[in-house]
Amino acid sequence: MSAPTTGSTPAASTGLDSAGTDSTGADSTSLAVRAAGVGKIFPTKTGDVVALTGVELTVAAGEFVSLIGPSGCGKSTLLRLIADLDSTSSGELQIFGKSAKQARIDQDYGIAFQQAGLLPWRTVAGNIELPLELHGVAKETRRARVAELASLVGLSDFVDRYPDQLSGGMQQRVAIARALAEQPRLLLMDEPFGALDEMTREYLQGELTRIAKDTGAAVVFVTHSIPEAVFLSDRVVVMSPRPGRITEILPTGLGDVRSESLRESPEYFERVTAVREALHGSPVERANER
Amino acid sequence: MTKSRAAALWGVVGVLAVLAVWELYKFAGPAEGLTVGAVEGENGSGFLLLPRTNDRAMPHIWDMVARLFQSTSGGSTPPLFVPVITAALTTLGIAAVGLVIGVVVGFVLGLLMQRFRLAEWGLLPWIVVSQTVPLIAFAPLVASIGSQIDRMGTPWPQWLSVAIIASYLSFFPVAVGVLRGLDAPDRIHLDLMRTYAVGYWQTLLRLRLPAAVPHLLPALRLGAASAVVGAVVAEVSIGMRGGIGRMLIQLAGQGSSDPAAPWGPTFGSIALGLVAAGTIALVGIGLKNYRRGEATA
Numbered sequence A: 001m002s003a004p005t006t007g008s009t010p011a012a013s014t015g016l017d018s019a020g021t022d023s024t025g026a027d028s029t030s031l032a033v034r035a036a037g038v039g040k041i042f043p044t045k046t047g048d049v050v051a052l053t054g055v056e057l058t059v060a061a062g063e064f065v066s067l068i069g070p071s072g073c074g075k076s077t078l079l080r081l082i083a084d085l086d087s088t089s090s091g092e093l094q095i096f097g098k099s100a101k102q103a104r105i106d107q108d109y110g111i112a113f114q115q116a117g118l119l120p121w122r123t124v125a126g127n128i129e130l131p132l133e134l135h136g137v138a139k140e141t142r143r144a145r146v147a148e149l150a151s152l153v154g155l156s157d158f159v160d161r162y163p164d165q166l167s168g169g170m171q172q173r174v175a176i177a178r179a180l181a182e183q184p185r186l187l188l189m190d191e192p193f194g195a196l197d198e199m200t201r202e203y204l205q206g207e208l209t210r211i212a213k214d215t216g217a218a219v220v221f222v223t224h225s226i227p228e229a230v231f232l233s234d235r236v237v238v239m240s241p242r243p244g245r246i247t248e249i250l251p252t253g254l255g256d257v258r259s260e261s262l263r264e265s266p267e268y269f270e271r272v273t274a275v276r277e278a279l280h281g282s283p284v285e286r287a288n289e290r
Numbered sequence B: 001m002t003k004s005r006a007a008a009l010w011g012v013v014g015v016l017a018v019l020a021v022w023e024l025y026k027f028a029g030p031a032e033g034l035t036v037g038a039v040e041g042e043n044g045s046g047f048l049l050l051p052r053t054n055d056r057a058m059p060h061i062w063d064m065v066a067r068l069f070q071s072t073s074g075g076s077t078p079p080l081f082v083p084v085i086t087a088a089l090t091t092l093g094i095a096a097v098g099l100v101i102g103v104v105v106g107f108v109l110g111l112l113m114q115r116f117r118l119a120e121w122g123l124l125p126w127i128v129v130s131q132t133v134p135l136i137a138f139a140p141l142v143a144s145i146g147s148q149i150d151r152m153g154t155p156w157p158q159w160l161s162v163a164i165i166a167s168y169l170s171f172f173p174v175a176v177g178v179l180r181g182l183d184a185p186d187r188i189h190l191d192l193m194r195t196y197a198v199g200y201w202q203t204l205l206r207l208r209l210p211a212a213v214p215h216l217l218p219a220l221r222l223g224a225a226s227a228v229v230g231a232v233v234a235e236v237s238i239g240m241r242g243g244i245g246r247m248l249i250q251l252a253g254q255g256s257s258d259p260a261a262p263w264g265p266t267f268g269s270i271a272l273g274l275v276a277a278g279t280i281a282l283v284g285i286g287l288k289n290y291r292r293g294e295a296t297a
């Protein structure tokens, strides 16, 4: 695989320096996310909707955590709470030891939503550089960064196109590049690969784990795909609906290197089965395994 | 490209159809019209069902056009189209000033109403009510205030009153369009701006204004048309000389002896409307990247 390099960037080199000391200490500032008893209630006309209740979750700096669960179990809601797009109804939520609001103001995270959400009047390049532009990054730096990110998501030939000239999967890749633009130390991603074809999906999964390793970014990743969650994550958080809550947290223990050969390995299949059982709430017949 | 060519073609067909209907009715309709319930010997009584088609009431189209090239009022006066163009340009200038004032005022009001809900509640009803005040009641008021200011020492030319009255009509669609347009961005885009922790002004500049363009263009088109109509009507009602409105009234007064003449300034004011709409269309072409995803151009 010809991986486009981000090795020249400062954050990437620090990531490489600390690559050996991956398991970070558990003091509160080295935690990317700390949720204690977090609940979220949406008041509606027909009564209160309990979207989340009693969420206990920590994400260490540099850790990759997936959220998986049936539709409506509050995955997007949890992500929005972390991003300070909604506020918690109860409990305590800290991002890098700060309030979610402060973390947002400090630009501690990058986010990719469930929909691409590109600005239709901006080209691919214009969309990728939007956060850089808003935060006053110089034009030359921006151009270099856009070229780097566009090649990362395989859209180098499309930087001058407008979103309405792209397929849904291509739009989603632009959104991913935009989320990565400022090399955040926390990445929040809501089913970012949902609209992609299998080939691109597997390629970007590999790239994402590599980027997360290189930059030392923690990732909170929402997905509906069990294999994807297992392949990417250090831990898989299994959730269930009505009311939305965490039912189980499964460490994958698959090590740092996520290569294509991992997809064929027995440990991998074992973890997939474990997550599936946790999702279904009961052991799954081995014959059902793919 | 073929789409815009088809649109142009249909535009031409529409104009030709109007001309054809005019001439057809003139040919087939009764010369003195059709009046019901007229009392014998009493002039102007009864109810005119079908308009008259004699040359005084309905000149031939070719006569109207030919009249444009005959001298304005006999003798060595220049052909009619010269004063028509001069008057039209005068009115166009005044309408443009009115439009600019209207756009500025409309923008400020729209911005305020979008930013502060309280301002919307407080202002929007008044803005709507303002448009129900008839122009002929409002125009003399502006004119008399203007001449008072003038008398107190600050020069206040009559055309400024006309421009103010034109802006009074044109600010309304702009204010409403700005309000609607600035509220147009999708939730996901507003969320995105929030994640970037940028303030109101950056969000306005990078998101709300660009997203408002598809709402602003129709508003501007309406505003421009209103400014032209407002300027023409205001000229007449405050008696300003030099514009197309005044010229129209003057020539219409001589209509019985020179029936084709008032059609000169009529064409002139139609041309004004076209210029106004065309200018906004050009603005729209310049902003075409902000109209992506719009259903129809």
Ligand SMILES: Nc1ncnc2c1ncn2[C@@H]1O[C@H](COP(=O)(O)OP(=O)(O)OP(=O)(O)O)[C@@H](O)[C@H]1O
Residues within 6 Å of the ligand: A042, A043, A044, A049, A050, A051, A070, A071, A072, A073, A074, A075, A076, A077, A078, A114, A244
């Ligand atoms: N703004 C809101 N107002 C009212 N209810 C809401 C709101 N947002 C989410 N909910 C409710 O909260 C619950 C969780 O929604 P959420 O979008 O987090 O689910 P999800 O796990 O992301 O689902 P999916 O996998 O389909 O994206 C749902 O029952 C939803 O109806």
Ligand SMILES: [Mg+2]
Residues within 6 Å of the ligand: A075, A076, A077, A114, A190
């Ligand atoms: Mg969701």
